[in-house]
Amino acid sequence: MPADTPRPTLDDPRVLALAKARQQVAHEGGFAPSWDELTEAEQQESLPDARSYLHAAIRAGLVPAAEPMPGDTPHHGSR
Numbered sequence: 001m002p003a004d005t006p007r008p009t010l011d012d013p014r015v016l017a018l019a020k021a022r023q024q025v026a027h028e029g030g031f032a033p034s035w036d037e038l039t040e041a042e043q044q045e046s047l048p049d050a051r052s053y054l055h056a057a058i059r060a061g062l063v064p065a066a067e068p069m070p071g072d073t074p075h076h077g078s079r
Contacts, residue, residue: 005065008054010047012067019043019050 008015019035023046026032035043057063 005055005059008051008058010051012051012054014054014063014067015047015051018054019046022046022050022053 023032023035023038027034027037038046054063058065
């Protein structure tokens with residue numbers, strides 16, 4: 001688990017995707033409004049937590065450190 005992994009930026013599209021998904025999970029549990037029901041300020045306030053979770057996932061090796069480039073495909077199986 002590399003400790004020197006660069007921290008994702010707030011404008012990394014994965015941060016927004018993670019924030020939206022987390023909000024949807026809370027909404028489906030009956031605990032919170034949907035993403036679209038949040039104010040713009042509430043949406044922005046959720047991004048730092050999402051970035052922290054993404055950073056943790058990168059360090060744990062669950063997701064790549066860099067956002068995949070368009071056209072990149074994951075490699076599965078043996079070569």
